[in-house]
Amino acid sequence: MKHTPTVKPHRGLVTLWGYFATSNPGRGGQEDRFYHYQSRSMGVSKQLSNDLKTKIVHRHGLGEGYRKLSQRFQLSVSTVRNIVRKWKTTGTVQGKARSGRRKEKSRINREAKDVENKNRVNPQTSTKDLQHDLAADGVTVHRSTIRRTLHKEMLYGRVMQRKPFLRPHHKQSRLR
Numbered sequence: 001m002k003h004t005p006t007v008k009p010h011r012g013l014v015t016l017w018g019y020f021a022t023s024n025p026g027r028g029g030q031e032d033r034f035y036h037y038q039s040r041s042m043g044v045s046k047q048l049s050n051d052l053k054t055k056i057v058h059r060h061g062l063g064e065g066y067r068k069l070s071q072r073f074q075l076s077v078s079t080v081r082n083i084v085r086k087w088k089t090t091g092t093v094q095g096k097a098r099s100g101r102r103k104e105k106s107r108i109n110r111e112a113k114d115v116e117n118k119n120r121v122n123p124q125t126s127t128k129d130l131q132h133d134l135a136a137d138g139v140t141v142h143r144s145t146i147r148r149t150l151h152k153e154m155l156y157g158r159v160m161q162r163k164p165f166l167r168p169h170h171k172q173s174r175l176r
Helices: 050-061 066-073 077-090 108-121 127-136 143-152 168-175
Strands: 006-010 013-024 029-040
Touching: 050 066, 050 077, 066 077, 108 127, 108 143, 127 143
Parallel strands: none
Antiparallel strands: 006 013, 013 029
């Protein structure tokens, strides 16, 4: 009896249900085993604009319910409810200031592909050389930023180990 697994995605939770057959000679034949696999795969969602949030709050103030608002703006009911709840508690729909330094959308991101390609062509290229190449294109970036970008792409600078040259008596010993 062959069962095909079914995948049921629901709110970011992927559940895999099904059976698989195993051959178990100790028990005299095949045995069906049920398997169940769950994984949470939540993607990063886009932040809603303050203009959209203001429209939602305005419409709610005019008497529209959460469901009608969610259908009108193609959002989930819980998202609409959270926006209205935030407006009721804080009086604003704008996000709070976050702690820590924000990651600058670095100027190297535009040039990152060129840097990666140059590094793949010649892995011995130093960050200083890459920095000069970017400077020629009008982009000023620190060497550590270039290094960090390359590390994200799993490109690391390595120095080859020094090996002594083979001398004539080494070659003779290999021929014997």
